[in-house]
Every structure is written in structure tokens, then in C-alpha cells.
Amino acid sequence: MTTDTLPGAPVPFPGEPGVSREVAREFGLTDAEWEKVVFFLGRDPTYAELGVFSVMWSEHCSYKSSRVHLSRLPTEGPQVVQGPGENAGAVDIGDGFCAVFKMESHNHPSYIEPYQGAATGVGGILRDVFTMGARPVASLNSLRFGRPDHPKTPRLLAGVVAGIGGYGNCIGVPTVGGEVQFDASYDGNILVNAFTVGVAATDGLFFGTAEGEGNPVLYVGARTGRDGIHGATMASAEFDDESDKKLPTVQVGDPFMEKLLLEACLEIFAADCLVGVQDMGAAGLTSSSVEMAARAGSGIELDLDMVPRRAKGLSPYEMLLSESQERMLMVAKAGREQEVLDLCEKWDLEAAVIGRVTQSGRFVCKATPGYDPLSSDPTERAAQLVVDIPIGALADEAPKYDRPQAEPPPEPTTPAPPTDVDCGEALRALVGSPNLGSRQWIWRQYDQIVRDGTVFRPGEADAAVVRVFCEKGDETLEKFLAISVDCNGRHVLLDPRQGAAMAVAECARNVACAGGKPLGTTDCLNFGSPETPTTMWRFARAIDGLAEACAALDVPIVSGNVSLYNETDGKPILPTPTVAVVGQLEDASHRVPSGFRVPGDVVAHLGAPSRGALGGSEYWVSKTGQVGGEPVGIDLDAEARLQRALLALAKARVLSSAHDVSDGGFGVCVAESCLASGLGCRVSLPGDASLPAAARLFSEEPTRVVVSFAEADRDAVAAICAEHGVPFAAIGEVAGEHVDIEHALRVPVAELAAAHLAALDGIVA
Amino acid sequence: MKVAVVVYPGSNADWDALHAVRDVLGLDAEYVFHKETELPSPDAVVIPGGFAYGDYLRAGAIPRFSPITPAIVQLAESGAPVLGICNGFQILTEMGLLPGALTRNAHLRFECRDAWVRVESEGVFTRGLAPGHVLRLPIAHAEGRYQCDAETLARLNGEGRVALRYCSPTGELDDASNPNGSVDHVAGIYNEQGNVLGLMPHPERAAEAILGNDDGLALFECLRAHLEAA
Numbered sequence: 003m004t005t006d007t008l009p010g011a012p013v014p015f016p017g018e019p020g021v022s023r024e025v026a027r028e029f030g031l032t033d034a035e036w037e038k039v040v041f042f043l044g045r046d047p048t049y050a051e052l053g054v055f056s057v058m059w060s061e062h063c064s065y066k067s068s069r070v071h072l073s074r075l076p077t078e079g080p081q082v083v084q085g086p087g088e089n090a091g092a093v094d095i096g097d098g099f100c101a102v103f104k105m106e107s108h109n110h111p112s113y114i115e116p117y118q119g120a121a122t123g124v125g126g127i128l129r130d131v132f133t134m135g136a137r138p139v140a141s142l143n144s145l146r147f148g149r150p151d152h153p154k155t156p157r158l159l160a161g162v163v164a165g166i167g168g169y170g171n172c173i174g175v176p177t178v179g180g181e182v183q184f185d186a187s188y189d190g191n192i193l194v195n196a197f198t199v200g201v202a203a204t205d206g207l208f209f210g211t212a213e214g215e216g217n218p219v220l221y222v223g224a225r226t227g228r229d230g231i232h233g234a235t236m237a238s239a240e241f242d243d244e245s246d247k248k249l250p251t252v253q254v255g256d257p258f259m260e261k262l263l264l265e266a267c268l269e270i271f272a273a274d275c276l277v278g279v280q281d282m283g284a285a286g287l288t289s290s291s292v293e294m295a296a297r298a299g300s301g302i303e304l305d306l307d308m309v310p311r312r313a314k315g316l317s318p319y320e321m322l323l324s325e326s327q328e329r330m331l332m333v334a335k336a337g338r339e340q341e342v343l344d345l346c347e348k349w350d351l352e353a354a355v356i357g358r359v360t361q362s363g364r365f366v367c368k369a370t371p372g373y374d375p376l377s378s379d380p381t382e383r384a385a386q387l388v389v390d391i392p393i394g395a396l397a398d399e400a401p402k403y404d405r406p407q408a409e410p411p412p413e414p415t416t417p418a419p420p421t422d423v424d425c426g427e428a429l430r431a432l433v434g435s436p437n438l439g440s441r442q443w444i445w446r447q448y449d450q451i452v453r454d455g456t457v458f459r460p461g462e463a464d465a466a467v468v469r470v471f472c473e474k475g476d477e478t479l480e481k482f483l484a485i486s487v488d489c490n491g492r493h494v495l496l497d498p499r500q501g502a503a504m505a506v507a508e509c510a511r512n513v514a515c516a517g518g519k520p521l522g523t524t525d526c527l528n529f530g531s532p533e534t535p536t537t538m539w540r541f542a543r544a545i546d547g548l549a550e551a552c553a554a555l556d557v558p559i560v561s562g563n564v565s566l567y568n569e570t571d572g573k574p575i576l577p578t579p580t581v582a583v584v585g586q587l588e589d590a591s592h593r594v595p596s597g598f599r600v601p602g603d604v605v606a607h608l609g610a611p612s613r614g615a616l617g618g619s620e621y622w623v624s625k626t627g628q629v630g631g632e633p634v635g636i637d638l639d640a641e642a643r644l645q646r647a648l649l650a651l652a653k654a655r656v657l658s659s660a661h662d663v664s665d666g667g668f669g670v671c672v673a674e675s676c677l678a679s680g681l682g683c684r685v686s687l688p689g690d691a692s693l694p695a696a697a698r699l700f701s702e703e704p705t706r707v708v709v710s711f712a713e714a715d716r717d718a719v720a721a722i723c724a725e726h727g728v729p730f731a732a733i734g735e736v737a738g739e740h741v742d743i744e745h746a747l748r749v750p751v752a753e754l755a756a757a758h759l760a761a762l763d764g765i766v767a
Numbered sequence: 768m769k770v771a772v773v774v775y776p777g778s779n780a781d782w783d784a785l786h787a788v789r790d791v792l793g794l795d796a797e798y799v800f801h802k803e804t805e806l807p808s809p810d811a812v813v814i815p816g817g818f819a820y821g822d823y824l825r826a827g828a829i830p831r832f833s834p835i836t837p838a839i840v841q842l843a844e845s846g847a848p849v850l851g852i853c854n855g856f857q858i859l860t861e862m863g864l865l866p867g868a869l870t871r872n873a874h875l876r877f878e879c880r881d882a883w884v885r886v887e888s889e890g891v892f893t894r895g896l897a898p899g900h901v902l903r904l905p906i907a908h909a910e911g912r913y914q915c916d917a918e919t920l921a922r923l924n925g926e927g928r929v930a931l932r933y934c935s936p937t938g939e940l941d942d943a944s945n946p947n948g949s950v951d952h953v954a955g956i957y958n959e960q961g962n963v964l965g966l967m968p969h970p971e972r973a974a975e976a977i978l979g980n981d982d983g984l985a986l987f988e989c990l991r992a993h994l995e996a997a
Contacts, residue, residue, distance in 0.1 A: 167877050172818045174779020258777050258821025258960040349801070350776060449879050451972050452784045452816075457979070469977065471786075478790070590977055695829070 011045055016371045018049040019301055025049075029056035035401055037229040042395040049389050050319040050367070057323055058292060058396040063568050065081055067532035068564045071545045076222035079558045081521050087297075089130045089210055089280060091560025092202070093522040095586050096479050099472045100207070102136035103199035105144075105487070105526040105582050107565035109263040109323070112194040115252045116161025121169040122255040122327055123196040128175060129281035132264050133330070135208040135271045136200030139455060140468045141170050142487045143180040143196050144526070144580045148189030150436040155184070156191055157767050166196070167447040172257035173264065176456055177448035179464035181488055184436045188370035191572030196527040197487055197582045201470045208271055210280035211333070212294035212302055212359045217277055217355035218339045219291070221303060222346055223263050223329040225312035229253045230325025231287070240662035257729075259328040259351075265553050266349040267330065273345065275338035276582035277359075282329040288322045290331040291357075292365050295395035301362035306369035307383055308356040316377050318369045318388040319608075333359060365391045381647065407542055408535035413496065419616065419625030420460035426747035428621070428696060429669045433677075433754050437620055438666045439761015457482065458516065461678065463595045464662055467587065480585035484518030490665060491576030492618040497633035498540040501618075502547030502579045504634075504704050507641045509583035514645040515660040515707060517592035518585030523552055525562040525581045530574025532566045540577045541566075548579060555645060570670045576629070592652040594659040596720035597678020598710050603658050603736040605672075606719065608728055609644055609706035610666060611688035614697030620666050621700035634703045640728075641705045647726035654722060663706040671708050673741050676751045677758055684735030684742040695746040710736055715727045768994045770796040771809035773839065775830050775858075780816030780969065784852065786815065787971035792987045794994070797896040799885070801833040804989035809978045810994050811848040812839055812856030816969060826869060827857030836862060848990055849963040853908055856955070856965030865958055865965045866923070867915030869908075873948025879908040881980070882946050882968055884954045885934040888927040890961035891993045892986045901938045902931075902982040904968035906946055911967040913949040913956075923956055929965055 019025065026036040029052060029513045037056050039047055047055060057063060065072065076086040083100040084092035108123025124141060131138050143166055147155050175198065193625045212219070230253035270276060278298070280290040287309070295302045306321050316324075334342050339355055346353035360366070367389035373382065434440050445460040458467040465486040472479040488509045494501030495674050508518040523550060530537040552559055568575045587593060598605075617631025642721035651657050659678075663671045668688065676682055689698035716732065723730035736743075742748045772784045781798060789796035799806055800930050806812065820829035830836060843849045853861040859865045871880060886893050886900040915923070923929050932952040935944045940952050947967070955966025970983025 164876075171877055171879075171909075172777070172779070174817060256821070258818060258823070261777055261779065261818070261821075336883065446880050447877050449877070451879065451905055451907060451969070451978075452780055452783065454786050454972055454975075454978065457977060459979075462979075471782075 009206045012048045012051065012390050014048050015050065015388055018317060020321065021046055021049050021052050026052060027457060030060060032055055035056050035059060038401065042392060044526055048388060050322055051391060053319045053323050054288050054391060057288055059400050063285050064400040065564055067405050067566060069402050070404045071542050074545055074549050075559045076549055076553045077558050077560065079556065080582055080727045082558055082560055083204055084207065085560050086562060088147045089133045091522065091524060093209065093560060093584060097472065097474060097479055098204050099481065100202055100204045101199055101483055101584050102131050102134045102202050102371055103197065103524055103584050104130050104561040105195055105197040105580065106130065106563045107528060107567055108194045108196060109192065109528065109568055111252045112162055113192050116440035117165035118252055118254050120162040120165030120194050122253045124169040124305055125255045125257065125260050125327055126283050127196045127198045128173060128260065129283065131198045131200040132267055133208065133279055133281045134202060135206050136202035137268060138175045138198050138200040140178045140466065140485060141175050141196065141198045142178060142466065142485060142582065144487045144489065145180065145182045146193035146578060147184050149186045150184050150765050152189050159765055163444050163447050165520050169255055169257045171449040173261045174452050176450050176452050178450055178456055178468055179460050179485065181648045182441060182444065185191050185576055191568045191576060191766060193528050193588045195580045199483060199485060199526065199584055206271065208276065209279035209682055210294050211298040212300050213277050213298040214336065215358055215360040217336050218334050218355045219304065219359065220328065220332040220334055220339060220342055220353055221309060222332055222353045224256060224259050224326055225310045225352055226316065226321055226324050227326045228320055228324060231320060231323045250692060251324045253327050255327050262349045262351055263328055263330060266345055266351050268340055270345050273341055275335055275341045277333040277335055279330060279332045282331055284325065286323060286325050288616050292393060292507045294331065294333065295365065295393045299395060301360035301364045301366065302357060303360050303366040304357035304607050305385060306347045306367055307373055307375065307385060310352045310354055311376065315374055318367060322367065335762065347436040358627045363393050364415050365389060365393055365396065371452040380623055405532050405538045406535045407539035409539055410536035413470055413533050413630055416626045416628045416630040416755060418631065419622050421644060423696050423697040425695055425699055426605050429673060429747055429749060430754060430757050432620060432666050432670055433673050434757030434761050436765060438670055440758045441763050442759065447713050457590065457593060458595065463516040464512035465518060466514055467593050469593040482590050484513045484516045484585040485582065486512035487580065487582040488512065489578050489580040491578040492623065492629045493633065494544060494577045494579060496618045497635065498577055499547035500633055502544035503551035503638060504636050505579060506551035506555065506557065507546055507636055507704055508662065509576045509581050510557050511645055511662045513583050513585035514648040515594060515662050517594045518587045520555060520557045520583050520585040522560045523557045523581055524577060525559055525585050527564045528568050528575065528578040528580060529566050530569040537574055544577055544579045551638060554642050588653065591655060594652050594657045594660045597659055598675045598676060598681045598683060598736045599658045599679060600712065601681060601736050603710040604713055604716055605683055605685050605708065605710050605734045605736060606733050607688045607706065607708055607731045607733050608723060610640065610645065610729055612698040612703055614689060614693035615701050615703055616697055618657045619700055636704050643726045644705055644707065644728050647723050650722045650726065651719060654718060656711050656718050658710045660707055660709045663708065665702060667700040667702050670745065672743065673754055675708060676741050677755055680751055681736050682738035682740045682742065682751050683734060683736050684738060687746050688731060688733060688742040699746060768794055769809045769866060770794050770811045770813060771799045771806050772796060772813045772815055773835060774798050774799045775819035775833060777819045777821050778815050778817040783971045784813045784815040787974045787987060791974050791984065792991055794991060799835060801835045804834045804838065806838045806842060812842055814851040814858050816853030816855060819854055819858060823989040827854060827861040829856045831862045840864065843963050846960055846962050848993060850892060851947055851965040852969060852971060853921060853967055856967055857910065859963065864963050864991060865915055866919045869910050870912045870914050871910055872912055878946055879907040880905065882906045883934050883936050883944060884931040884968060885938050887929045887932055890957040890964060892964045892989050893930055894989050896899055896985060896989065897993060901934060901936065902985060903980055904970055904973050904983055904996065906968050908967055911947040913953040915950065920951060928957045929953055930957050933965055
């Protein structure tokens with residue numbers, strides 16, 4: 003137990019509380035984990051060390067319940083430049099450039115303080131991306147709230163949306179899309195999943211590695227305060243009625259500081275004076291140091307006296323666990339630290355050398371008792387050892403559990419919803435419901451267009467399409483990314499495996515509808531407590547479903563995040579494995595919007611006609627108040643064929659529009675294509691006419707798309723579908739001012755538009 | 768001909784402006800960092816959108832203390848074209864180059880959407896556009912509500928210095944088309960000489976067909992024509 007500089011074991015810091023098994027329990031460690039700590043150290047930990055173990059072994063940082071399952075996900079492919087394990091993943095987009103992306107949850111903080119929770123979620127994911135050396139070019143988000151009429155929903159929705167906008171708008175990264183669902187299961191535990199994609203030269207990627215003995219470790223960015231201490235631990239426990247008291251664990255964001263950090267970092271990276279870099283996210287200084295050393299197989303020694311701070315009297319424990327935002331840890335090449343400091347000064351950023359890389363394989367921190375750079379004389383420093391922990395104990399050798407699983411009993415069978423309804427009235431109600439209505443109130447609060455790249459704004463296509471600029475020598479190349487984020491937890495609840503596969507399929511289908519080739523996936527797995535065997539059973543099956551769909555559709559997982567303990571008073575959320583797929587358009591002229599564009603165009607249905615299966619649908623839930631019915635399932639072979647056909651159609655430039663059938667079914671799909679342009683349509687209703695019209699209209703069976711095209715292109719479209727083995731049926735034309743579905747309904751588009759626009763009024767007006 | 772795009776800490780539409788002027792319009796353009804004290808012999812300056820200095824204190828309040836600012840004021844007073852877009856408009860009012868102030872939108876939310884503006888008067892950026900000509904331009908701001916006292920407004924109107932007003936797609940001035948509650952529907956104003964324009968909408972984000980809108984290019988074409996004639 004020796005260190006490079008200071009002999010002997012760390013001694014308790016003056017004023018720090020004592021340490022015991024009981025204190026460890028309060029920190030979220032089990033008795034077995036406490037014993038493991040003592041075993042690794044060969045002694046009792048100091049208070050600061052116990053804090054370090056508790057955050058590094060939290061579910062949030064260690065993935066201790068999920069690691070055994072995550073290994074089943076497909077992560078490789080010729081397009082993968084960087085798979086899971088780094089700050090973000092990356093896929094090749096040609097000419098030596100890659101798209102760098104990741105999604106992360108900020109669920110617990112957003113429930114406690116919606117504005118700051120959501121804002122810092124955006125800030126965190128942006129840092130994950132630019133830490134890789136990529137300039138962020140677009141953000142999306144996936145949000146879940148409780149029932150629209152739950153008393154907390156209005157405040158949470160308004161706060162989260164304002165927080166996402168407040169951060170993204172200021173830093174200047176457009177928020178180009180996302181999705182929102184309201185469901186009773188999120189009443190006490192909302193979800194805020196934030197996604198960002200950036201672009202980097204592949205040979206200019208940076209990694210979170212602390213290599214090279216003696217290399218200086220630099221702290222860059224905002225000063226350290228007491229905010230967010232134990233945020234990672236909070237995110238690893240379920241909520242109860244005491245949760246509001248956890249407010250001090252929420253961090254506060256400063257997007258202006260992050261903008262400076264972004265620009266400074268990109269200039270520092272370009273100067274090639276760094277070995278590695280990592281943002282200080284969850285568990286702050288501790289996790290960034292430990293993870294960088296673990297990746298390099300090295301050690302790190304920090305002098306905590308040098309940490310820039312804004313609060314007086316910070317203890318080592320507080321400095322190590324603070325989650326103050328907008329901070330980076332950098333390892334510079336030896337002798338190049340002044341260049342880093344100079345560039346930080348250019349951008350008016352605080353920076354300091356706070357340590358060095360060692361070969362000890364240990365995480366070592368020292369600090370002077372009673373010393374505070376805000377008030378003390380620097381000559382009075384006499385640092386003592388406060389932390390000395392083997393890196394492995396905090397990383398690879400952290401606890402890993404294969405938790406017990408149990409198949410849950412089937413969801414209580416609710417009576418099926420009636421299908422002998424006025425279909426026009428039912429469509430009007432769905433289109434005007436909070437789950438299917440216009441999101442305009444939300445996205446107008448986001449700057450969707452900064453950076454001159456937004457080709458499709460929210461609502462204009464099934465996927466966001468963004469032009470990105472890649473500077474190669476004197477030339478600026480323009481490339482086009484398509485991005486979608488999706489998940490419907492109701493289908494996952496009914497069948498976790500197929501429901502998770504449906505989420506991947508829908509995301510990739512959205513990208514293909516917009517004209518992009520899907521390239522890679524990032525996921526954000528939101529579930530309840532892993533200590534509940536039925537939740538773990540669902541989690542494991544959802545992983546299988548994700549794995550099957552990602553393999554079948556050739557969209558490997560390149561990054562992701564797991565968020566467990568999303569439950570309140572023992573009631574878990576719907577299992578919500580949110581996914582985002584990034585694709586690329588070969589050429590801008592391949593882009594396809596989702597709305598009808600030309601009166602007289604042919605409307606066609608691609609894919610197998612509906613079987614009238616209403617399980618898990620918005621229609622079912624809206625009529626019965628419960629998630630129920632038989633799972634609708636998915637045929638991944640048919641899905642892959644459909645997506646290949648969509649891409650071929652886009653490349654042939656024969657489509658006027660393409661919109662997939664998803665939430666709300668065929669009826670809502672067709673209505674949305676009309677609402678986008680105000681044009682009506684006259685179509686027949688696909689599916690066996692002996693099935694009730696309402697069932698065929700509102701079934702959410704996947705792998706179906708409604709397209710429109712010029713009459714002159716009818717043969718070409720049919721031929722491409724035939725070539726890919728995709729069922730093709732011309733069902734009508736773009737015409738008139740009504741959504742007119744034969745033998746089912748006829749409603750003026752203007753009437754639907756009014757209902758659609760007013761859908762969130764009950765919550766936000 | 769050279770156009771300088773000023774970069775303050777927190778500017779975030781600097782790329783948008785550079786791209787529109789350099790890559791779309793084809794003029795020589797470059798960034799100038801706020802810590803410089805001289806502009807590199809530019810013929811025109813663009814102060815881009817964003818959140819300079821984090822909008823701390825007030826949107827646009829702090830940049831007037833930046834080292835580059837005296838050079839911008841001097842250039843503006845010499846009669847060279849100066850364009851302030853969004854946060855740039857806020858900065859120009861705080862620098863004293865334009866009268867009035869931009870306050871919180873009437874509905875108190877950030878709002879990003881297309882708006883329509885009507886060309887009202889001639890100046891460097893609108894010369895050659897017919898009065899009454901309607902442009903569709905996106906807005907993206909939380910503090911875009913133009914306000915000034917009655918005397919200033921009378922002067923602006925009397926001297927033909929209101930460059931653009933929010934209007935309906937067909938050019939009517941109605942309250943529903945005013946996205947932020949600006950007094951008298953003001954979307955952009957000129958200084959007395961007509962060489963300094965501040966406006967809240969973003970013409971630089973609507974200058975290419977691939978973005979679904981190139982209406983904004985008209986203002987930059989006017990700038991080019993002015994520079995070529997000079």
C-alpha cells in the first residue's frame with residue numbers, strides 16, 4: 003500500500019465524520035459491498051474514500067446490474083468507428099469523417115427540479131460529444147410525463163421544455179426533433195433522455211485516457227461548488243415521498259460557460275497538445291480521473307489543494323463528489339500544459355494543473371487540512387494523503403450482479419375497446435389527444451435552426467435531417483444526417499423482446515422514410531428497480547429484442563446509458579428502452595418529407611395490410627384506461643425488406659412523401675400527412691374488410707408506410723417494392739379538403755388541424 | 768471587399784453569418800475575435816446572433832465593453848454597412864448605435880418559427896426592394912420585443928428608419944403576426960444614415976433553397992450591390 007509520493011495509509015481528515023458499516027449503508031452500499039471495500043483496501047476507508055466507492059459502485063456509474071446483459075448487444079460493423087466504452091460512439095460518414103453520438107438520461111434530477119434537471123441533461127450529453135473532439139451539430143430528446151391531468155404534469159412539462167431550450171438555445175446547438183408520451187406510469191418518475199450528435203474528423207477523435215507517466219492532469223472550466231454531491235447515488239435509488247428533500251443533489255447549469263468550454267476544447271484539441279480528455283459528469287472529478295486511468299491502465303495522483311473552487315471550506319469528500327457542471331479533466335502531453343492554459347485564458351476559462359499521471363495503478367489524492375485557496379496563504383500547504391484506492395477496485399472489479407429474474411404474470415386482461423364507433427369522431431379525438439397532437443408548443447421553444455443546417459425541422463419528416471459541414475483542407479464538404487429517437491413503452495410492457503425490437507425498427511424506419519441509410523444506434527434503457535425480479539426479466543428480454551433488431555437492420559449499438567430505479571413507492575414506469583438511430587443521406591436530393599405535397603399524387607400503402615390487432619395501441623389505452631391486449635409483434639425480415647425498399651425509392655427520387663404507420667395507426671398516419679400541408683386525400687382502408695374499420699384504422703402493427711408519388715412514377719414505385727418483396731397497394735389519391743377513408747370516415751382537414759394544434763392546451767394553456 | 772463577422776464570447780450564429788456571406792453570397796468574409804482592437808480593414812461588419820456574455824445583466828449589455836467595440840462604432844460612424852442580427856440587434860442598441868431596447872417577448876417564452884416581415888424603407892440592406900415586399904424569415908429569440916418611447920418611435924417612423932415590420936404572409940399588419948409584441952410591429956430599424964441595420968429575424972438562416980427558404984438572401988444581395996457600387 004504505497005504511493006508515489008506519500009507513505010502510509012490515508013488518515014481521516016480533520017472534521018470529517020467517522021466511517022462505519024452503518025454510514026456505508028446510508029451511502030447506498032450493501033453490507034457485502036462494504037466488506038468488499040475493506041477487502042480491497044486492507045483497512046477501513048476514510049470518509050472521502052467511502053464517498054468515492056459509493057459513487058463509483060452506484061448503479062449509475064458501475065452498471066452493476068446491467069453489465070452482464072449489455073454484453074449481448076451487437077456493437078460491431080464496418081461502419082463503426084467507435085463502439086461503447088468511450089464518452090460517445092461514432093460511425094463513419096465518409097471522406098474521413100464520422101458522426102459522434104450518444105443519448106443519456108437525466109430522469110431523477112428533472113423530476114425534482116425540471117428546469118435545471120433537463121438543462122444539465124442537455125449540457126452533459128453535449129460534453130460527452132465534444133469531449134470526443136466532435137463539434138455538436140444537433141440535439142434531440144425523448145420525454146415521458148405522467149397523465150395529462152396529473153397535478154404535477156403542467157409544471158414538469160413547462161420546466162423540462164424551458165430547461166432543454168434554455169441550455170441548447172444558448173450554446174447554439176439546434177434541437178431538431180424528439181418525442182413525448184404521457185402515461186400514468188410516469189406520474190411519479192418522468193423521463194428526460196437527451197441525445198446529441200456531432201461531427202469529427204475520424205483521425206482527430208479524442209479519447210478519455212490518462213496515458214504517460216508524469217503527464218500533467220489539468221482541470222478546465224467552471225469552479226467547483228457543493229452542487230450535485232451524490233447525484234449519481236440519487237439516480238440509483240427509487241423515489242419515495244421524501245424525494246423532494248433531495249433538491250440539493252441537483253446540479254445547476256451555465257450554458258454560457260459550456261459554450262466557452264466547447265470552443266476552447268475544440269481549439270485545444272486542434273493544437274494537438276493533449277493525450278486524453280473526459281468531462282466531469284456524474285461523480286465529477288472522481289469518475290473522470292478513475293475512468294481515464296482505468297482505460298490507460300495507469301494511475302492518477304491529484305493535489306486537491308489546486309482544485310479551482312467557488313465555495314469556501316470544501317472538504318476532499320466534497321471536491322471529489324461534487325457534480326458542478328461545465329468542467330473537463332485533461333491530460334496534456336508533458337511540457338505542453340502552458341498551451342492549454344493559454345487557450346483557456348483566451349476564452350476566459352479557469353484552468354489549473356491539479357495532478358499527474360502515475361504508473362501506480364492507484365487513485366491517489368492529497369490535500370492540506372484546513373487549507374482553502376480562497377482564504378489561505380499558499381505557503382502554508384502541507385498536504386496529507388486522503389485517498390489511496392486501486393483503480394481496478396473502482397472499475398473492472400466493481401460489483402457485477404446477475405440479478406434474479408421472474409416472468410411477471412400477464413397484464414390483467416381488460417375488456418377490449420369497442421370497435422363499433424364513429425370512426426371520424428375517434429380520429430378527431432386521437433389527433434387532438436396529448437399523445438398524438440401537435441408538439442408545436444414544445445418545439446417552438448427550441449432553436450431548431452442555428453448553424454444553418456436544419457433541412458427538415460420538427461414535424462416536417464419522419465426523421466430530422468441536418469446538413470453538416472466537414473472541413474477538409476481548404477474544402478468544406480456538406481453531408482446530410484438523418485436522426486430519429488423513439489420508444490413506445492406500452493408495446494414493451496406487453497412483450498419486452500418484441501416491443502424493444504419495435505423501437506429500433508421504428509427509429510430506423512423513420513430514418514429510411516426521410517431518405518437516409520440507418521448506420522448506428524444509441525440507447526437509453528429506462529427501467530424500474532433491478533432488485534425486482536420481474537423488472538429484471540423485462541430488462542433482459544428487452545436487451546434481446548434490441549440485439550435482434552439492431553442485427554437484423556444493421557444498426558449496431560455504439561453508445562448508451564442505463565437508468566434503473568425509475569419507480570416511485572414500488573410502482574415501476576413502463577419499461578422504456580429508448581433508442582436513437584443515426585443515418586446518412588447520400589445526397590440531399592434523396593430527402594423525403596412526411597406530408598402530402600401535390601394534389602393528384604397517388605397514395606400507396608407499403609407493407610402487409612393490418613390484421614386489426616389493437617394491443618398496446620393509443621386507441622386501446624384511450625378507450626379502456628389501461629395498457630392491454632395481445633402484443634402486436636414484429637417480423638424483422640419484413641422490416642429489413644421494407645427499409646431497403648424505402649431507401650431505394652428515396653434514391654430513385656420518385657416519392658413526394660413517406661410517413662410510417664406508428665402511434666395511432668393508419669388513420670392517424672394518413673391524417674398527419676394531410677395536416678403537414680393542409681391537403682386532403684381519398685383512400686381506401688387496407689386490410690380484410692370483414693375486420694372492423696376502427697381496428698384496421700387504429701392498429702399499431704409495425705412495418706407499414708404510407709407514401710405518395712406522381713402518377714407517372716407509379717410503375718417505378720411498384721417495381722422497386724416488388725424487387726424488395728414488399729407488398730404494394732395503391733389506395734387512392736391526394737385530393738380535396740377532407741381526410742376521406744372509404745367506408746370509414748370523412749373529416750375536414752381543417753377540423754383535424756384545429757384539434758391537433760389544441761392538443762396540449764389542457765396542459766400548457 | 769471584406770466582411771468581418773464579430774465573435775463575442777457566447778456568439779453562436781457566427782457560423783450562420785459567415786456561411787451566408789462567404790459561402791452563399793460569395794464575398795470575402797472572416798471572423799474577428801472580440802479581444803482584437805482593430806478590424807482587418809473590412810468594408811462591412813456583421814454582429815451575429817447568440818448569447819454574448821451569456822446575456823448576463825441584460826441581453827446584449829456587456830459587449831460594449833469589449834476591446835473590439837470602439838472599432839465597430841468608428842466604422843459605423845464612417846458610414847460603412849453594419850448588420851446586427853438578433854443578439855446583434857440587442858448589442859447595437861446597447862452600444863448606442865441604434866435607439867430603443869429589446870425586452871422579453873410578450874408571451875415570455877423563447878420562440879423559434881417562421882415570421883413574415885414587410886420591407887418599409889430604404890437603406891443599405893433594403894435598397895432596391897420594393898416597399899411592401901414581404902419576406903418569410905425565421906425568428907429564434909426570447910428577448911425580441913422592440914420598445915422605445917413615443918418620441919423615438921415618431922422619429923423612426925417620420926425619418927423612414929423602420930426597415931422591416933412583422934406582418935401576415937400577405938403583408939397585413941395584424942397582432943396575430945407580431946410574434947413578440949414589438950411596438951408598431953417593428954422587426955428591424957436603421958440608424959439615421961441608413962448604414963446600420965438591426966433586426967430580430969435571421970436572414971442568414973434563410974438564404975438557401977436546401978434550408979427550405981432563401982428569402983433572406985435579398986438583404987445580403989442589397990449589401991453586395993452597395994459594396995460593389997462603393
